[in-house]
Amino acid sequence: MRVLSGIQPTGNLHLGNYLGAIRNWVWMQDDMDSDSQCFFFLADMHSITVHEGREARIRNVRDMAAALVAAGIDPDRSVLFNQARVPAHAELCWLLNGTARIGWLNRMTQFKDKVGKDREGASIGLFVYPVLQAADILLYNATHVPVGEDQKQHLELARDIATKFNTDFDVDLFTMPAPIIPKESARIMSLRDGSAKMSKSDPSDLSRINLTDDDDAIMQKVKKAKTDPEPLPETAEGLAGRPEANNLVGIFATLTGRTPDAVCADFAGKGFGAFKPALGDVLVETLRPIRERFLALRTDDAALDAILNKGAARAAAAAEPTLRAAYDAMGLMR
Ligand code: TYM
Numbered sequence: 001m002r003v004l005s006g007i008q009p010t011g012n013l014h015l016g017n018y019l020g021a022i023r024n025w026v027w028m029q030d031d032m033d034s035d036s037q038c039f040f041f042l043a044d045m046h047s048i049t050v051h052e053g054r055e056a057r058i059r060n061v062r063d064m065a066a067a068l069v070a071a072g073i074d075p076d077r078s079v080l081f082n083q084a085r086v087p088a089h090a091e092l093c094w095l096l097n098g099t100a101r102i103g104w105l106n107r108m109t110q111f112k113d114k115v116g117k118d119r120e121g122a123s124i125g126l127f128v129y130p131v132l133q134a135a136d137i138l139l140y141n142a143t144h145v146p147v148g149e150d151q152k153q154h155l156e157l158a159r160d161i162a163t164k165f166n167t168d169f170d171v172d173l174f175t176m177p178a179p180i181i182p183k184e185s186a187r188i189m190s191l192r193d194g195s196a197k198m199s200k201s202d203p204s205d206l207s208r209i210n211l212t213d214d215d216d217a218i219m220q221k222v223k224k225a226k227t228d229p230e231p232l233p234e235t236a237e238g239l240a241g242r243p244e245a246n247n248l249v250g251i252f253a254t255l256t257g258r259t260p261d262a263v264c265a266d267f268a269g270k271g272f273g274a275f276k277p278a279l280g281d282v283l284v285e286t287l288r289p290i291r292e293r294f295l296a297l298r299t300d301d302a303a304l305d306a307i308l309n310k311g312a313a314r315a316a317a318a319a320e321p322t323l324r325a326a327y328d329a330m331g332l333m334r
Pocket of ligand 1: 004005006007008009016017018019020021022043046132133136137145146147148149150151185186187188189197198199
């Protein structure tokens with residue numbers, strides 16, 4: 001088993017990232033046997049699709065590295081690195097640009113969502129973003145890729161690229177990666193709008209819980225979360241058509257390891273005035289230890305850089321045979 005996943009180091013790690021992906025990364029790491037390996041990385045080469053100054057980018061990479069370690073990624077057991085330190089990602093992306101089709105990329109919903117009406121003004125990087133993501137995955141022959149629901153289409157594209165490359169060059173080089181998407185928390189929604197996903201790019205900080213928010217901020221955000229005036233239903237079925245209520249019950253269920261039905265049964269007939277403080281308490285207790293570890297780790301830049309350097313050396317060594325084989329399959333002499 002080869003587990004691999006990445007996260008863009010832009011802004012803070014938020015509850016959506018944590019419940020949709022990172023918690024799963026930690027579980028998979030902790031369940032690994034000795035034949036398996038986990039690769040987790042900061043997608044800083046992807047993050048160039050959002051403009052940022054030099055200092056902010058350097059800080060963001062260290063912040064995200066600290067956040068992942070604080071959330072439970074162990075850099076001794078897992079290979080933790082940032083893409084920019086492993087040039088094989090950019091190299092394989094270029095090779096796969098010969099295989100990926102414009103029509104395939106035109107169908108990517110995340111690209112369409114991000115560019116909105118200004119397609120002509122979007123960067124080329126944003127358009128080929130999913131090819132770099134395919135390179136990230138195929139470089140390590142990843143078998144399992146733990147991600148949130150929004151990455152499913154990118155995973156399908158990686159499989160299409162792998163199949164076409166293997167066929168075009170008559171090789172059995174790339175492994176087909178399978179997405180691992182959690183059942184309950186694959187799509188955590190904004191606290192302000194139950195139809196939009198929780199995201200770093202939402203201009204309203206009230207829309208998300210950041211892993212760096214302190215206890216008061218978490219409680220305030222939960223209390224201000226949009227809801228409806230109806231009481232909680234007896235079963236989760238009664239949450240249909242109530243996206244905000246559904247999201248909050250889903251978060252509560254995920255955090256406490258129960259089903260949405262069980263949570264509804266507990267709070268049936270009660271209003272959000274009773275439910276929100278209970279949800280706030282669970283969030284505060286879950287996030288506090290992560291935040292405290294994060295703040296401690298964040299005081300030592302050199303230690304974080306050392307973790308990323310060591311991870312990059314291990315990643316580069318693991319990537320090299322696949323990269324070499326890809327050049328060779330194409331008849332490119334290095
Ligand atoms: P990114 O940085 O947007 O998000 C990191 C992970 O968090 C998940 N996620 C969510 N899950 C549930 N609810 C939400 N509201 C939510 N928001 C984010 C994402 O699904 C993701 O798993 N393109 C990727 C990074 C990437 C990558 C890769 C992932 C680059 N190369 C290779 C896997 C394999 C991204 O931008 O994730």
